[in-house]
Amino acid sequence: MEKRKMIIIDIDYITNNDKAVVRLFGKTKGEKEGQHIIALDETFEPYLYVQPKGDIEKCIDQIEEKIEPKNIVKVEMKDFQIKKQFLKVFFNHPQDVPQKRDTLRGLECVSNIREHDIPFYRRYLIDNDLFPMGVVEVEGELIDSYPTITSEDKSLEIMKLNHSPKMVDNSYQSFSILSFDLEVYNPKGMPDSSKDEIIMIGAASNTGIAKVISTKGEDLDFVETVPTEKDMIESFVNLIKENNFDIIVGYNSDNFDFPYLRDRAKILGVDLDLGMDGSSLKFLRRGYTNAATLKGLIHVDLYLVMRRYMNLDRYTLERVYLELFGEEKIDVPGDKIYQYWDSDSEPLNQLFDYSLDDTVSTLKIAEQTLPINLELTRVVGQPFFDITRMATGQQAEWYLVRKAFEIDEIVPNKPTGQEFRNRKHASNVGGYVKEPEVGLHENLVQFDFRSLYPSLIISKNISPDVLYREDGSLDNIATDIGSVDEEDYYISPEHHYMFKKFPIGFIPSVIGNVLDERVRIKAKMKKSTDYTERMMFDVQQQALKRLANTMYGVYGYSRFRWYSFECAQAITAWGRENIKNAMKYAENYGFYAIYADTDGFYCKYRPDGLTEEDLKARRE
DNA sequence: CAGAAACGGGG
DNA sequence: GTGTACGTTTCTG
Numbered sequence: 254m255e256k257r258k259m260i261i262i263d264i265d266y267i268t269n270n271d272k273a274v275v276r277l278f279g280k281t282k283g284e285k286e287g288q289h290i291i292a293l294d295e296t297f298e299p300y301l302y303v304q305p306k307g308d309i310e311k312c313i314d315q316i317e318e319k320i321e322p323k324n325i326v327k328v329e330m331k332d333f334q335i336k337k338q339f340l341k342v343f344f345n346h347p348q349d350v351p352q353k354r355d356t357l358r359g360l361e362c363v364s365n366i367r368e369h370d371i372p373f374y375r376r377y378l379i380d381n382d383l384f385p386m387g388v389v390e391v392e393g394e395l396i397d398s399y400p401t402i403t404s405e406d407k408s409l410e411i412m413k414l415n416h417s418p419k420m421v422d423n424s425y426q427s428f429s430i431l432s433f434d435l436e437v438y439n440p441k442g443m444p445d446s447s448k449d450e451i452i453m454i455g456a457a458s459n460t461g462i463a464k465v466i467s468t469k470g471e472d473l474d475f476v477e478t479v480p481t482e483k484d485m486i487e488s489f490v491n492l493i494k495e496n497n498f499d500i501i502v503g504y505n506s507d508n509f510d511f512p513y514l515r516d517r518a519k520i521l522g523v524d525l526d527l528g529m530d531g532s533s534l535k536f537l538r539r540g541y542t543n544a545a546t547l548k549g550l551i552h553v554d555l556y557l558v559m560r561r562y563m564n565l566d567r568y569t570l571e572r573v574y575l576e577l578f579g580e581e582k583i584d585v586p587g588d589k590i591y592q593y594w595d596s597d598s599e600p601l602n603q604l605f606d607y608s609l610d611d612t613v614s615t616l617k618i619a620e621q622t623l624p625i626n627l628e629l630t631r632v633v634g635q636p637f638f639d640i641t642r643m644a645t646g647q648q649a650e651w652y653l654v655r656k657a658f659e660i661d662e663i664v665p666n667k668p669t670g671q672e673f674r675n676r677k678h679a680s681n682v683g684g685y686v687k688e689p690e691v692g693l694h695e696n697l698v699q700f701d702f703r704s705l706y707p708s709l710i711i712s713k714n715i716s717p718d719v720l721y722r723e724d725g726s727l728d729n730i731a732t733d734i735g736s737v738d739e740e741d742y743y744i745s746p747e748h749h750y751m752f753k754k755f756p757i758g759f760i761p762s763v764i765g766n767v768l769d770e771r772v773r774i775k776a777k778m779k780k781s782t783d784y785t786e787r788m789m790f791d792v793q794q795q796a797l798k799r800l801a802n803t804m805y806g807v808y809g810y811s812r813f814r815w816y817s818f819e820c821a822q823a824i825t826a827w828g829r830e831n832i833k834n835a836m837k838y839a840e841n842y843g844f845y846a847i848y849a850d851t852d853g854f855y856c857k858y859r860p861d862g863l864t865e866e867d868l869k870a871r872r873e
Numbered sequence: 874c875a876g877a878a879a880c881g882g883g884g
Numbered sequence: 885g886t887g888t889a890c891g892t893t894t895c896t897g
Contacts, residue, residue, distance in 0.1 A: 299886065300886095301886075344886090347885075347886055348885065348886080349886090350885095350886040351885070351886055351887085352886095354886080368886085369886060370886055370887085371886055372885075372886055372887075373885085373886060375886090376886075434883095435883090435884085436884075437883090437884050438884090439884045442884080443883080443884060444883095444884050449884085503883095504882075504883075505881090505882040505883045506883085507882090508881090508882065508883065509882075509883035509884075510883075513883090513884090537887090538887080538888060539887085539888070539889060540888055540889035540890080541888085541889065541890090542889065554882090556881090556882050556883085557882090557889095560881085560882090567881090567882090568881075568882065569882070569883090570882085570883085587883080587884050588884075590884060591884090642889085643889095644889075644890075647889095
């Protein structure tokens with residue numbers, strides 16, 4: 254039996270002898286540091302929850318008869334904080350869950366099924382308290398080969414685990430990043446991969462690589478010149494294989510660079526077997542688009558990340574780079590690339606500079622923006638690949654799913670198609686806005702609330718599990734309006750929604766913990782004397798701030814499992830009330846707001862008690 | 874006017 | 885694959 258410490262880079266499962274086997278792709282820490290390792294866990298079983306109706310024993314019999322599950326266990330779980338009996342139904346294979354859940358839902362003894370749509374690898378991470386990009390300890394037998402693993406990498410270790418891994422370190426780790434960028438011959442506008450060849454492959458890494466692979470450019474020191482396009486691709490593949498990178502980044506590489514590389518490699522007969530297990534480049538269908546994936550080498554498309562990271566009118570590489578670093582990039586007009594390539598003189602050299610510059614810029618953007626995404630991975634606990642492609646609402650949701658598991662709360666189901674459409678129609682009123690008074694103002698005083706919405710969620714206990722409902726569906730809250738003591742509730746302005754003061758709602762308690770943790774990290778940051786450590790704490794606290802701020806908007810996000818239009822309305826209504834009260838309070842001291850938006854305002858000192866409007870009226 | 878379709882990024 | 889983006893703008897009937 255052997256022990257290893259490894260960083261979990263990636264996770265999936267495969268089927269071996271009709272059983273699901275979880276594969277953890279990682280690199281070793283400590284002993285044999287930096288080597289690739291694949292850990293195999295055959296011990297985890299898929300399951301869902303059934304909310305039974307009527308006699309529970311009869312229900313167990315009926316389920317056993319109809320769907321022949323692996324096992325059924327009676328469990329007590331909290332559903333919106335109310336303890337209930339559920340049946341935890343185990344299956345032989347993850348794919349049995351979607352196959353059998355409709356039958357299960359249709360049984361007369363089944364009132365509802367829950368947690369039936371949580372992907373197997375996510376369930377594995379949550380239930381075993383594992384966080385990707387953190388260090389785990391694994392224990393088991395080292396084996397020479399395993400089905401589905403075809404890598405020829407001699408230093409790759411394959412370990413069959415005796416039990417699930419244990420998290421030993423979820424602190425910041427550093428990762429090697431490769432950025433790449435293709436330039437393509439394009440005489441007819443956008444290139445056609447069946448005809449137009451790749452002319453340059455740029456590669457830059459945070460380990461010191463900065464080069465362009467091409468069939469031209471012999472006299473340039475950063476260019477590796479090879480005879481053919483096929484050699485270019487092979488050289489690029491070898492570069493990746495030899496360097497054990499953790500992360501590969503591109504700009505719009507899901508939609509351009511990787512599909513193009515795949516098409517050209519196929520035509521030229523080059524294997525793109527870049528996966529840690531020896532598997533090839535694959536494309537995952539994600540909605541209407543594809544995501545390029547390599548097993549154990551995380552592909553991040555920075556275009557997707559940047560769209561969430563900053564708010565711009567456009568997200569071209571040039572625009573994003575200018576915004577982040579305040580510098581213009583070298584520019585070659587896209588439709589002229591083939592002319593530069595054909596020129597064989599100064600324009601050709603400019604094209605090489607451009608290729609390298611695009612690649613290096615992409616790397617710089619990655620170094621700037623990936624740390625916060627790595628932090629979110631460490632907090633949310635889902636794979637880095639997924640985090641970089643998730644909407645922030647989804648990040649918040651998976652964080653909550655994990656938190657729910659920790660306290661035996663059963664997770665609400667995702668909305669059905671119809672529920673989703675209904676939610677789309679609901680439109681909430683936003684924050685209070687006072688249009689700015691036109692003119693040049695001097696001596697302004699600024700006021701703003703710190704994290705207004707997250708604070709309101711906590712202070713007013715805004716959460717769907719403590720919201721009074723007339724139908725009595727939450728029987729720990731109240732049975733009928735007659736038994737309600739208003740003293741026990743926070744009542745929202747305008748709509749008069751009632752949130753019970755105790756117990757603390759699930760979401761307020763989670764946000765509270767996030768904000769408390771942020772305060773602790775900010776304190777550590779202040780104390781620290783080491784610059785790098787301070788920067789690390791700063792990224793951590795920023796990630797937590799992002800998560801807390803996401804959580805208020807998410808009540809109105811129509812795919813959200815904890816969606817609550819009432820909560821969304823109550824938050825903004827209380828927000829409007831608060832800012833208006835603050836403005837009124839300021840007026841008592843002679844400060845008049847000339848502009849206000851949601852959580853803050855600017856005001857002018859006018860001891861004579863006249864507002865700008867009064868003065869304007871007087872002038873007219 | 875509402876619902877469908879296209880678009881973004883990339884060369 | 886315990887799956888199927890997303891929000892906005894432009895087009896079309």
